[in-house]
Amino acid sequence: MTIHPESEGATRGRRSAVVTQQVRDMITDGELAPGTRINERVLVERLNISRTPLREALKILEGEGLIAIRPNAGATVVELSPEDVEASIEVLVGLEAIGAELAAERATEADIAEVSRLQAEMVAAYEERSLMTYFHLNQEIHQKIIDAARNPALSRVYAGESTRIRRYRFAGNRDLERWARAIREHEQILDAFARREGPLLRELLRAHHLAGWRAARAAIE
Amino acid sequence: MTIHPESEGATRGRRSAVVTQQVRDMITDGELAPGTRINERVLVERLNISRTPLREALKILEGEGLIAIRPNAGATVVELSPEDVEASIEVLVGLEAIGAELAAERATEADIAEVSRLQAEMVAAYEERSLMTYFHLNQEIHQKIIDAARNPALSRVYAGESTRIRRYRFAGNRDLERWARAIREHEQILDAFARREGPLLRELLRAHHLAGWRAARAAIE
DNA sequence: TTCGGGACGATTGCATGCAAAAATACCGCA
């Protein structure tokens, strides 16, 4: 089969990058559940590409810890135990501890305005009870705060680890009461960020994550 | 060209993993210097494989941040500025801060014995002025302390970030005086680890890394 | 009925071919 040049926006040289993002999204959005076997032929037909870029994408996702490849036996979506997720959250909290103090120092007014804007959008999503939108904005706010620390290594590592466990945190706000509390916590977080109170920001983030995970863990089990 | 089954120990299904490690070593050991253009044909001939597993390996190493691939224009070994390395070290120090306290709590006697053994080997390498051996043992000690925290996510992230900047820290002990001081610092570190003094261990590690990087940075510039 | 084994089909791993893009060499012109 020949790919016509006008088919899709997949430019030559970015096929595997595009495919990687597509499969990554399928995993983090829950379409491919943990434990699912990934069949190359099925995905190849669905994404309308050949096996080569798909296999490259799978290798990349294996490196990110999203899938596991057993030689000669295919790839499966990694299944994390609650303990695994908790370990990752421990790391994320540690990374935010570094990030919070740096971000409080180094954030520009534009950074603060941006987070503030996202926060408003997120509250709107909450009021519409649009969980998916809320969830993505939530992630984006945390990443933006980390990015404000102006440490590219920190941003990269945080993004990777955050993506890895995204799916497992999603269940956290099924409980409406927890969801409302999360919104209030986020208001405090934004406030501490805007006032550049590093240590306070650090503690608020820590508490926020631990509470969020407790809720998610309870919902999962 | 057909690969004969008896050639090398490269079993089917692990070709790209083996190649990834080979190329990774070439980069971290300095054979492929930062900025070097990676030519597929050259590596393919040298490693005696086809382009497919090599290209998979390159994608993986790109994910690890060791190389950069520009579409249609090949891969180059990533060149980190002193600021980039410093950013990574900031992250590593943060990760060790989490790890130190957990390791002090959770380390088994076997963990402590193992680090103690590695420390003795490392001192021996120092006395023989065997910089390469010293350097590898040094890395291994830090990783083992982190591993003692029994947090797989932490171990993984630490190993990745550590590998990424390994090459840039190597220059640190060219100065014999700094090398001697590093050895003394390591003795204190081992002591704090063995006594399970978490906060002290954390501070010693932080000081050790910052001093080491100051020396390496001075040597590079 | 259940267990073992062998044949068949499905699936993966790797090599290779071909076309697109980039890099390089070449040539005419000023």
Place this chain on the structure above:
DNA sequence: TGCGGTATTTTTGCATGCAATCGTCCCGAA
């Protein structure tokens, strides 16, 4: 000689073919 533009070579990106391996189904024997 220096420069711009074009032809040629090199290199990359992707599709595909073939062989090895795995999984499954079916059949016969206990």
